[in-house]
Amino acid sequence: MAHFLFFGKLADITGAMSVEQPLPDTVTDTSTLRSWLDETYQASGALLETTVRLAINSEIVAEPAPVREHDEIALMPPVGGG
Amino acid sequence: MFDLLDQPFDPAEALKQFNTAIGGAGAVVSFTGHVRPSAHGSAVTGLFLQAYSPLTEQGIEQAIETATARWPLSAVRVIHRIGEMTPGEAIVFVATASAHRRAAFEAADFLMDYLKTEAVFWKKETGETGSTWIEPRSEDYQDRARWAE
Numbered sequence: 001m002a003h004f005l006f007f008g009k010l011a012d013i014t015g016a017m018s019v020e021q022p023l024p025d026t027v028t029d030t031s032t033l034r035s036w037l038d039e040t041y042q043a044s045g046a047l048l049e050t051t052v053r054l055a056i057n058s059e060i061v062a063e064p065a066p067v068r069e070h071d072e073i074a075l076m077p078p079v080g081g082g
Numbered sequence: 083m084f085d086l087l088d089q090p091f092d093p094a095e096a097l098k099q100f101n102t103a104i105g106g107a108g109a110v111v112s113f114t115g116h117v118r119p120s121a122h123g124s125a126v127t128g129l130f131l132q133a134y135s136p137l138t139e140q141g142i143e144q145a146i147e148t149a150t151a152r153w154p155l156s157a158v159r160v161i162h163r164i165g166e167m168t169p170g171e172a173i174v175f176v177a178t179a180s181a182h183r184r185a186a187f188e189a190a191d192f193l194m195d196y197l198k199t200e201a202v203f204w205k206k207e208t209g210e211t212g213s214t215w216i217e218p219r220s221e222d223y224q225d226r227a228r229w230a231e
Binding site: 005007008009012055058060074076077078079080081082 | 115131132134136137162173174194197198199200201202203204205206215216217218222
């Protein structure tokens with residue numbers, strides 16, 4: 001199982017903020033991961049956008065990066081507080 | 083020094099406490115951001131702020147380290163809210179202390195620009211017509227770009 005976290009507006013698209021899901025064999029890196037997630041959640045490209053950054057196990061990664069079962073994978077749309 | 087709080091805080095009290103530990107500084111600058119009661123001409127009823135620990139904390143601590151390395155600061159304080167807030171509540175407090183005013187002003191400005199555009203937060207505004215996720219404005223990114231070295 002991989003643990004997915006969808007932050008900000010992405011949770012509205014996927015319907016949940018935190019999801020546990022096994023990775024299919026075809027998903028080995030962030031590129032195949034994005035395509036699979038976008039299709040699974042019918043996100044119409046929202047999860048493919050380069051403004052959406054990925055953090056794996058609490059570290060923002062330079063893509064493409066490998067993904068594995070048991071990873072915590074966070075999808076992060078543009079950030080900003082204040 | 084940095085705190086992420088899920089409960090309201092009193093910025094006047096935060097400033098009072100800050101002033102007791104400024105290490106002999108001659109200049110103190112503080113900024114408080116409040117939840118606005120309206121946006122784009124319509125009333126705002128609430129604001130929700132989401133963080134991702136430990137990324138949010140690590141990023142802010144690193145920004146404080148950068149500010150401390152760039153300006154001669156004797157003290158820095160950052161408080162940021164998360165969770166549900168109502169209009170008028172303080173969302174962010176930044177205070178800096180230095181021997182002279184310029185460094186204190188610039189460091190506080192730098193930290194606020196970081197918090198607005200790079201700190202790991204997601205912000206949702208609720209109004210009469212529903213909820214919207216808010217992203218930084220282009221002006222916020224332009225402000226942030228002023229500090230590129």
